[in-house]
Amino acid sequence: MPTDVRHWLATAACAAVVGCGAPDAPEAPEEDAVHHDETHGAVHWGYEDADGPEHWADLSPEFSVCASGRAQSPIDLSAATSVSGAQIDRLVGEVVVSADQRAEVMDIVNNTHTIQVTPDVDVAIVIDGVRFALAQYHFHAPSEHAIAGKRYPLEAHFVTSNADGELAVLGVLYEAGEHEPGFDVIVSNLPRGEGEERHLENLEVGIEELRPLQRTFYAYSGSLTTPPCSEGVRWFVFAEPEQLSSEQLDAIAALLPDNARPLQPLNERELLLVTSEE
Numbered sequence: 200m201p202t203d204v205r206h207w208l209a210t211a212a213c214a215a216v217v218g219c220g221a222p223d224a225p226e227a228p229e230e231d232a233v234h235h236d237e238t239h240g241a242v243h244w245g246y247e248d249a250d251g252p253e254h255w256a257d258l259s260p261e262f263s264v265c266a267s268g269r270a271q272s273p274i275d276l277s278a279a280t281s282v283s284g285a286q287i288d289r290l291v292g293e294v295v296v297s298a299d300q301r302a303e304v305m306d307i308v309n310n311t312h313t314i315q316v317t318p319d320v321d322v323a324i325v326i327d328g329v330r331f332a333l334a335q336y337h338f339h340a341p342s343e344h345a346i347a348g349k350r351y352p353l354e355a356h357f358v359t360s361n362a363d364g365e366l367a368v369l370g371v372l373y374e375a376g377e378h379e380p381g382f383d384v385i386v387s388n389l390p391r392g393e394g395e396e397r398h399l400e401n402l403e404v405g406i407e408e409l410r411p412l413q414r415t416f417y418a419y420s421g422s423l424t425t426p427p428c429s430e431g432v433r434w435f436v437f438a439e440p441e442q443l444s445s446e447q448l449d450a451i452a453a454l455l456p457d458n459a460r461p462l463q464p465l466n467e468r469e470l471l472l473v474t475s476e477e
């Protein structure tokens with residue numbers, strides 16, 4: 200279903216960056232900064248030293264798969280097998296999107312591990328008839344996935360889940376280039392303090408306008424890239440990076456730790472490079 204795949208990719212990306220191409224996005228949404236502590240009661244982990252990725256499995260029994268898992272993320276994407284969109288059902292089945300048209304409310308939290316955005320928008324990926332609803336998206340700097348060893352300045356993860364709690368994540372790589380107006384609402388409302396959360400209301404963030412279509416993407420079965428590193432996550436990563444201005448990239452990256460987990464071995468997994476048919 201190459202047409203559906205393209206439509207899903209374009210719409211999911213557009214929905215996730217909230218407002219790309221929207222001509223009527225407001226300049227000054229109402230904002231209400233609140234504080235909360237997401238780490239209370241949770242096992243502390245991080246990206247450096249004794250709390251870093253090499254030690255995650257030691258921090259809690261619940262994190263053991265971070266070390267023992269054979270299907271971990273992120274990975275280098277260069278060893279992919281090229282397939283056409285018509286063959287994608289070998290891995291993911293039919294993929295379509297259902298989406299409401301705008302987000303009016305959006306929360307942005309700095310949870311010390313990342314900047315995470317929760318838009319109140321009804322967007323879902325449908326994989327083989329199963330609905331995966333967009334829950335949140337967040338950022339990693341530099342990118343977690345690499346292509347032929349190359350990491351990009353930023354990667355966004357759009358996290359969706361189905362009714363059974365299974366996850367599908369759309370990964371988008373970003374490089375320095377054109378200014379992306381759809382990102383301004385995020386960049387101008389970044390929560391700077393650890394644990395700080397911003398609640399934006401009265402947004403008119405449309406998702407109808409499609410970004411330039413991504414015709415190729417990587418698909419594989421992987422894991423959360425943070426503890427507890429749970430496996431069974433369906434990964435889709437655009438093959439071509441999107442562009443943000445250097446100022447936009449820097450504004451987001453400046454608030455993140457170096458939060459890219461080291462590359463994990465592919466092992467016996469199948470990694471596909473899916474090219475939609477013309």
Ligand SMILES: [Zn+2]
Pocket residue numbers: 337338339356424
């Ligand atoms: Zn992530």
